Amino acid sequence: MSFTKKPGGKALDILQNLPRITLANLRPEPGTKKAEKKRGRGQHGGNRSGRGHKGERQRGNRPRLGFEGGQTPFYLAIPKYGYNEGHSRRAQYQPLTLNRLQYLIDLGRIDPTQPIDLTQLVNGRGVTIQPQKRDYGVQLVGEGAGIFAAKVNIEVQMASEEAIAAIERNGGIVTTGFYDPRSLAVLCKPVPFFLSGQPIPKRMLPGEDMVPYYTDAANRGYLADPEKIQKARIALAQKYGYVLPDISKDELFHMLFMRKDPRQIFFGLSPGWVVNMTEKKILKPTDDKLLQYYNS
Amino acid sequence: MSYQEHARILFSLSLSLQKQTLCIPAGEAKSGILASTEEYKFVEQLISPSRVPFPPKHDGPSPFGWNPPSEVPLALPHMICRSRMHNVPASEKDVKEYLQQLTGKHLPTQVNEVTMTFRVKGHFDTALKEWLVKKGF
Numbered sequence: 001m002s003f004t005k006k007p008g009g010k011a012l013d014i015l016q017n018l019p020r021i022t023l024a025n026l027r028p029e030p031g032t033k034k035a036e037k038k039r040g041r042g043q044h045g046g047n048r049s050g051r052g053h054k055g056e057r058q059r060g061n062r063p064r065l066g067f068e069g070g071q072t073p074f075y076l077a078i079p080k081y082g083y084n085e086g087h088s089r090r091a092q093y094q095p096l097t098l099n100r101l102q103y104l105i106d107l108g109r110i111d112p113t114q115p116i117d118l119t120q121l122v123n124g125r126g127v128t129i130q131p132q133k134r135d136y137g138v139q140l141v142g143e144g145a146g147i148f149a150a151k152v153n154i155e156v157q158m159a160s161e162e163a164i165a166a167i168e169r170n171g172g173i174v175t176t177g178f179y180d181p182r183s184l185a186v187l188c189k190p191v192p193f194f195l196s197g198q199p200i201p202k203r204m205l206p207g208e209d210m211v212p213y214y215t216d217a218a219n220r221g222y223l224a225d226p227e228k229i230q231k232a233r234i235a236l237a238q239k240y241g242y243v244l245p246d247i248s249k250d251e252l253f254h255m256l257f258m259r260k261d262p263r264q265i266f267f268g269l270s271p272g273w274v275v276n277m278t279e280k281k282i283l284k285p286t287d288d289k290l291l292q293y294y295n296s
Numbered sequence: 297m298s299y300q301e302h303a304r305i306l307f308s309l310s311l312s313l314q315k316q317t318l319c320i321p322a323g324e325a326k327s328g329i330l331a332s333t334e335e336y337k338f339v340e341q342l343i344s345p346s347r348v349p350f351p352p353k354h355d356g357p358s359p360f361g362w363n364p365p366s367e368v369p370l371a372l373p374h375m376i377c378r379s380r381m382h383n384v385p386a387s388e389k390d391v392k393e394y395l396q397q398l399t400g401k402h403l404p405t406q407v408n409e410v411t412m413t414f415r416v417k418g419h420f421d422t423a424l425k426e427w428l429v430k431k432g433f
Contacts, residue, residue, distance in 0.1 A: 108349040114341070123344035190342040268338030275339050284330040
């Protein structure tokens with residue numbers, strides 16, 4: 001048998017040898033069409049037609065769903081509580097396991113020699129983010145911390161402690177950064193944004209409720225004090241029992257220390273610039289007011 | 297090792313050109329825009345690749361547990377190529393035999409000729425993967 005199989009195979013061979021298909025030649029597969037139940041006909045379907053004997057049941061006058069004959073029904077007896085209140089307004093963070101990250105790096109979909117950003121994750125089809133559905137980014141989850149063995153400079157929106165420990169144990173760097181919804185949409189799909197011809201917006205700072213998260217060194221927040229982050233790294237190494245590798249002596253030292261400015265969305269590109277993809281040029285504003293706005 | 301030296305990225309400073317006026321007389325068109333091609337390489341990094349990249353070489357199984365296909369092509373009547381995401385497919389007859397050995401039962405399978413796939417009832421994905429990887433696909 002040849003190793004190239006035609007799609008369709010035997011089914012198509014049969015079709016080619018049989019006469020032309022018409023309505024007279026077709027029949028549904030046995031078992032797909034079940035006969036409809038006809039009420040009020042025949043010895044067993046007739047008489048009361050499956051409605052029972054007298055009363056509301058036979059006369060079709062039963063009360064509404066949930067009515068319990070006058071007793072306070074279940075759906076009114078139980079008190080209300082706002083479990084799902086505002087659920088559609090809550091921020092969502094798509095989880096990214098270390099298992100998945102390792103898989104992506106192993107299969108070459110993500111390059112560990114460059115800083116890993118949400119754009120890189122989306123380009124490598126590692127995660128799917130829907131900024132329009134209240135997604136605020138990606139969260140790093142510690143599942144797979146045991147097998148994780150890659151040295152990366154990764155920037156996410158949230159990270160669990162085990163995930164941070166696993167990455168730092170391998171000599172990498174984690175940062176958590178905030179992206180407002182518009183910046184997130186731009187970050188996830190940069191090419192359609194550049195094609196629209198708008199200047200790169202400046203990233204907004206986090207809202208009141210998220211500022212404590214992003215200024216905390218334990219979360220490796222991008223607004224946290226670098227010295228406190230260094231202390232937190234040492235403390236985490238002691239807590240999880242590993243030796244913190246010295247990154248300053250690493251060959252990829254420069255790449256590992258690349259971080260974005262809090263107002264910057266892309267590495268190397270400032271807010272206010274317009275990208276022209278057809279001519280491969282970048283247009284920068286020179287007006288003082290614009291510069292003042294974008295550099296603030 | 298201090299983050300302070302590397303925590304901020306410098307913005308480019310522009311030259312002070314003439315400010316943009318509302319009515320630009322003909323012949324004196326000075327735009328308040330600087331064009332440059334130096335930073336375009338950062339834009340190129342953001343463009344998504346259109347083809348699935350080739351996995352880099354690993355010695356033996358990768359940390360995730362993914363095994364690359366064997367370098368030497370095996371002398372078999374049929375070739376099974378890796379799926380587009382470099383994962384492992386399977387062929388029906390062999391799978392049926394193997395599963396029969398494994399479970400001692402004759403398992404129901406359904407073949408879809410058009411899409412060249414088939415389904416087996418039951419949870420066998422890890423066992424099947426290991427078996428195929430051993431075979432060298």
